[in-house]
Amino acid sequence: MNENQDAEAVDEVTKAKEPKVIKFDELDPNFKYEIQAEPSGEFITRCYACGTCTASCPVRSIEETFNPRRIIHMALLGMKEQVLASEFVWLCSTCYACHERCPQDVRITEMMNALKNLAVKNGYIHPAFTAQIDLIQGHGRLYEADAFVNKKRAKIELPELTESPDPIKTIFKATGLYLYSSEAKEAGSASTDADAGATTKPEGSKDE
Amino acid sequence: MSKKKFALYLGCTVPVRAQNYELSARLIAKHFGIELVDIPSFTCCGFPIKSVDQRSSLVMAARNLALAEKQGLDMVTLCTACTGTQVEANHQLKHDVKKLAQVNEILKKEDLEYKGTVNVRHFARVLYEDIGIERIKQEVKVDLQSLPVAAHPGCHFFKPSEAFENFDDPENPHVYDDLINATGARSNPYSERELCCGGAILGIRVDVAYAMAGKKLASIKDSGSEAMILICPFCNVMYEQNQKKIEKELEQKFAMPCIYYTQLLGLALGYTPDELGFKINRVKPTKILERIGAVSEKPAG
Numbered sequence: 442m443n444e445n446q447d448a449e450a451v452d453e454v455t456k457a458k459e460p461k462v463i464k465f466d467e468l469d470p471n472f473k474y475e476i477q478a479e480p481s482g483e484f485i486t487r488c489y490a491c492g493t494c495t496a497s498c499p500v501r502s503i504e505e506t507f508n509p510r511r512i513i514h515m516a517l518l519g520m521k522e523q524v525l526a527s528e529f530v531w532l533c534s535t536c537y538a539c540h541e542r543c544p545q546d547v548r549i550t551e552m553m554n555a556l557k558n559l560a561v562k563n564g565y566i567h568p569a570f571t572a573q574i575d576l577i578q579g580h581g582r583l584y585e586a587d588a589f590v591n592k593k594r595a596k597i598e599l600p601e602l603t604e605s606p607d608p609i610k611t612i613f614k615a616t617g618l619y620l621y622s623s624e625a626k627e628a629g630s631a632s633t634d635a636d637a638g639a640t641t642k643p644e645g646s647k648d649e
Numbered sequence: 650m651s652k653k654k655f656a657l658y659l660g661c662t663v664p665v666r667a668q669n670y671e672l673s674a675r676l677i678a679k680h681f682g683i684e685l686v687d688i689p690s691f692t693c694c695g696f697p698i699k700s701v702d703q704r705s706s707l708v709m710a711a712r713n714l715a716l717a718e719k720q721g722l723d724m725v726t727l728c729t730a731c732t733g734t735q736v737e738a739n740h741q742l743k744h745d746v747k748k749l750a751q752v753n754e755i756l757k758k759e760d761l762e763y764k765g766t767v768n769v770r771h772f773a774r775v776l777y778e779d780i781g782i783e784r785i786k787q788e789v790k791v792d793l794q795s796l797p798v799a800a801h802p803g804c805h806f807f808k809p810s811e812a813f814e815n816f817d818d819p820e821n822p823h824v825y826d827d828l829i830n831a832t833g834a835r836s837n838p839y840s841e842r843e844l845c846c847g848g849a850i851l852g853i854r855v856d857v858a859y860a861m862a863g864k865k866l867a868s869i870k871d872s873g874s875e876a877m878i879l880i881c882p883f884c885n886v887m888y889e890q891n892q893k894k895i896e897k898e899l900e901q902k903f904a905m906p907c908i909y910y911t912q913l914l915g916l917a918l919g920y921t922p923d924e925l926g927f928k929i930n931r932v933k934p935t936k937i938l939e940r941i942g943a944v945s946e947k948p949a950g
């Protein structure tokens with residue numbers, strides 16, 4: 442890690458995002474507490490910016506805009522919008538290389554999930570995931586177990602595959618994730634039994 | 650030898666997109682007297698949902714654990730991504746009574762409860778721990794002639810290490826190599842051994858995911874390995890199912906066969922390529938099969 446990295450980091454930020462210079466009065470000092478309130482976000486303040494995560498990161502070695510240390514630094518500074526609205530927040534490949542090496546046990550891989558979960562709550566869900574919610578809610582699994590699949594399975598004497606979507610819908614309704622499904626959006630209703638401590642709510646959804 | 654019995658957690662990808670893996674894994678289990686029980690009402694482990702809402706993902710994993718527990722069975726997984734999700738969820742639920750209570754509050758709606766008694770292991774880990782390297786070696790019938798192959802178990806085979814009780818060393822893993830070497834093939838080192846497949850970001854940035862997978866394939870090619878040995882259908886989507894596209898994108902030729910460990914072991918145990926589902930492999934390992942004398946059909950009689 443070289444000493445210029447913070448300078449580089451700010452450089453990348455200014456390149457990627459308006460406004461050109463970070464305005465300190467626009468930072469959100471509560472952002473780090475929001476992150477800490479999410480599951481797996483609690484250890485973000487342990488980071489002492491050593492850069493081991495960035496040096497270990499296979500995504501970073503290909504895509505410069507993804508830099509775990511910088512993301513943590515931006516989050517701690519309170520650059521809420523710049524983090525949550527970014528593309529880079531979605532780019533962690535969950536390899537745990539950084540997790541195993543972080544000297545401060547920040548638990549970065551899981552912390553990245555906390556950031557993504559917050560991005561979702563703030564209306565920035567990545568479309569790739571909307572499609573996955575629909576599939577899993579509709580079929581109980583990521584790929585349909587349709588007649589074609591089962592014909593192929595039968596041919597090589599593998600047992601028939603069934604779908605159990607109902608339990609998943611029950612779970613999604615309880616956690617509030619149901620509201621992000623196309624089914625819920627089409628129904629235009631915001632009725633869930635979100636009593637299990639879930640706080641997820643899509644942007645623009647009506648309150649219960 | 651006591652009979653081993655487990656709930657088989659197939660996950661979403663294996664039964665639809667990796668039937669050669671499922672077929673060969675069931676055969677290997679049978680060979681070693683491991684009974685695998687199918688639980689049809691298992692649902693997605695929650696891996697894709699983690700990014701959106703970790704709470705939902707945890708309940709999804711817990712539901713599967715509760716179903717296995719109900720039958721008094723430990724869980725065996727085939728997909729490395731499912732393994733990571735189920736193992737981590739289990740680790741959290743076993744160590745955090747508050748989380749467990751919150752999860753059970755939701756599972757109650759389906760008359761389910763998770764008490765925290767299930768163990769989750771990847772099938773390869775079960776082979777290593779319950780069958781053992783020595784027994785595998787004893788059963789080998791076909792000489793794989795020290796075939797140089799690249800080991801890629803997938804990141805979530807042993808990481809995060811604390812959730813996996815450190816059964817392997819995260820910086821210097823050897824369990825998977827030992828399993829490969831036991832078949833008579835040879836786990837051949839390569840420079841990008843640590844590199845993740847990139848599958849998790851395929852839907853976000855296809856170019857970055859391809860670059861990651863391509864970097865690994867190139868390193869394996871350079872090392873002189875003749876095949877890649879996998880135990881994760883998610884990794885396979887990157888290395889085998891997308892190999893042609895990656896070759897085109899990066900203007901490099903890999904032609905790297907991707908073989909599931911259970912297929913490799915099956916060959917060593919004397920099963921035929923057909924029995925092991927090799928017809929489904931996209932990058933055909935024809936040369937390898939010829940060299941070791943594996944034929945498609947067992948001679949009649």
Ligand code: SF4
Pocket residue numbers: 487488489490491492493494495509510513542543544545546547549
């Ligand atoms: S390795 Fe840990 S302490 Fe070092 S910069 Fe990354 S998160 Fe911070």
Ligand code: SF4
Pocket residue numbers: 494497498499500501509532533534535536537538539540549550553
């Ligand atoms: S887990 Fe994510 S942030 Fe950490 S090294 Fe892997 S890709 Fe990078």
